Amino acid sequence: MMRSRSNFVKREFESTERDAGVVIPPEGTNVLFDVWLVSRATFALLDASLAASGLTADEFAIYSVLTSTDAMTPGELARWMSAPLTSMSSYIKRFESRGHITRTANPDDGRSYRIQLTAAGRATHRAAGKLFQPVLDRVEQSLDQPAPTVRDALHSLHRALLAD
Amino acid sequence: MMRSRSNFVKREFESTERDAGVVIPPEGTNVLFDVWLVSRATFALLDASLAASGLTADEFAIYSVLTSTDAMTPGELARWMSAPLTSMSSYIKRFESRGHITRTANPDDGRSYRIQLTAAGRATHRAAGKLFQPVLDRVEQSLDQPAPTVRDALHSLHRALLAD
């Protein structure tokens, strides 16, 4: 198993204070480094918070996409989340084996197909969402900037990363 | 091998424009979801850009920490980057087998030790840095907000994630 990281994260977060002295000089850092740190912290927190639902942070995010759009293809999903198609393939196989998604033919392209969450998949996502929401609320309230400001910065960054 | 993702990423980024239509409604999203998207894009871009150096984005970040601080312990490093200690252990074993780090006794604690980059490790990091810099520059220039503003938002987020 690799899913339930609750132990680790709880332990780590408890001891955060003690390590406050360990600080990397900012002149050695940059935006992308900051992203790295933030994303590590985010994944640690979410994986721990969602563990009981049986979903990882990645999986929860993908399920979230699938609930808010209907019937994407693997390729669309992969490109959209900047993931290799082979990884999407693995995800889909896993989700399908859980009975959480179904494939339906893609009328526009015989090589492809469309993915949809099943009722069980949606239920799992809802359960995970119940664990997710209080965590999100707490993070947003701990921000010392308005959440929309932070989100604007992230969107700007996302556009910059995809631009080329 | 899992390191050289150049092919994939280049292909994916080239086709970004075509998928501009695939947009997730923002009402279904939130700060943490944004972090997820940004971090996926960041890792994809960096793994591809750094592939020739033999370092992944994660590894480059860790090497960067090790160059700007001297002699951290595995535990400090792990907590600081919100990673499980067992993962740090794997990293360290790998880096050591590459001849990129050395362990020296920790005078304060016999259970622990301190890690330092070797000359070879620093050289590898420098080489990766040469690949990294232009990518960073391009991303910063593509930002439609000042880089410090974006970084402030990320720092705020980081503090909020660790707070508790």
Place this chain on the structure above:
DNA sequence: GCCATATACTGCGAGTACGTAGTATCATCT
């Protein structure tokens, strides 16, 4: 229609991340 090439996806295998369980050292209490 036929061929060449590009695209959508999958099978497989290699390397990786990390949880469980264990060992060694440290800290605290008595």
Place this chain on the structure above:
DNA sequence: AGATGATACTACGTACTCGCAGTATATGGC
């Protein structure tokens, strides 16, 4: 000093990610 518990790290195994190579369908040129 000895015992008890906490902490720093590692060995091992499992599940996972993703690159390579392959198959199937689509597309454009002729």
